[in-house]
Amino acid sequence: MLVEFNIVPIGTGESMGDVIAGVLKVVDNSGLPYRANAMGTVIEGNWDECMGLIKKCHDEVMKTAPRLYSSINIDIRPSKPLDRLTEKLKSVEKRLGKSLKG
């Protein structure tokens, strides 16, 4: 399954760059395929892999923040099991006949 998540630390001030850097270190160390964008991170794996990683990221944020908001979006499509992280966008680019700014 494909999962995009973003975590917003609350009560730690206006800037959240340090916290997000800590989160992305956890993601990078997980070994799961991922793509970071300006509003969240998309990961691919099965339920336990994805949710286990997001739990770890929450724990990372709660080390410094007294509260957090977290938003998770999931796309599950068993008939297309492989490498949807890149294939999903590629299939749209093929239809458009042009490469999208990733």
Added chain:
Amino acid sequence: MLVEFNIVPIGTGESMGDVIAGVLKVVDNSGLPYRANAMGTVIEGNWDECMGLIKKCHDEVMKTAPRLYSSINIDIRPSKPLDRLTEKLKSVEKRLGKSLKG
């Protein structure tokens, strides 16, 4: 923690009332405190309870749908551990000096 989730079955037609009824039966049977609204269901519990329940709801939907989109929003605030499902809104009503249409 507080979690709102909603699951959108894909490939099963325009109406999703039957699927959502199946999901809410699973939620109701779980024993976790919950409130359903027109756009989702808010549940309260710890990580394993909440995510375990959402996983079961996904499995319920995947019995009939070839694909699903699911959206999960989480509010974690350890300093306010108890009954936030009702207390969070009550604290706002108190500030407003009026009861909100729930």
Added chain:
Amino acid sequence: MLVEFNIVPIGTGESMGDVIAGVLKVVDNSGLPYRANAMGTVIEGNWDECMGLIKKCHDEVMKTAPRLYSSINIDIRPSKPLDRLTEKLKSVEKRLGKSLKG
């Protein structure tokens, strides 16, 4: 259309009850039908009504917060135009044969 939104003020500390109370005052004054829950507020109207109201709520939050995160979920179904704020849940309750905790 049905719209659920929630606004998270950033940089104003752990508690957001005062800010949310301000937002709900704006919603209440708008005259649009709405239901507040522990994780957001569901409103019903056309695009301009709903988005105009959410813009006003953002402006309200930005009076005191240097930054905000806002999450909006929309369900558009032209074949069911009327009072989906209550009818959508009722149609599920009918299928379940029981009243849901709202």
Added chain:
Amino acid sequence: MLVEFNIVPIGTGESMGDVIAGVLKVVDNSGLPYRANAMGTVIEGNWDECMGLIKKCHDEVMKTAPRLYSSINIDIRPSKPLDRLTEKLKSVEKRLGKSLKG
């Protein structure tokens, strides 16, 4: 402001690649800066630009779908007005000392 949105057409079958391609054509023609990823599209602009574009994308989807779900996430931070589409991620990469897979 930064906005990520994704639109899920309902009642048009399991595959949504054709619909998403149509949406991205509308985004590409808008002239707004954007980045597409496997779960959504991030755009940058002011409220009217961003919401006007998302409205156009909805209209595009409603040409073929009887219903849609749409999810919009917004980050507003007036103190950092310029090119957050690329700068936000860059500031995290700088902290990490490595380039992220975009």
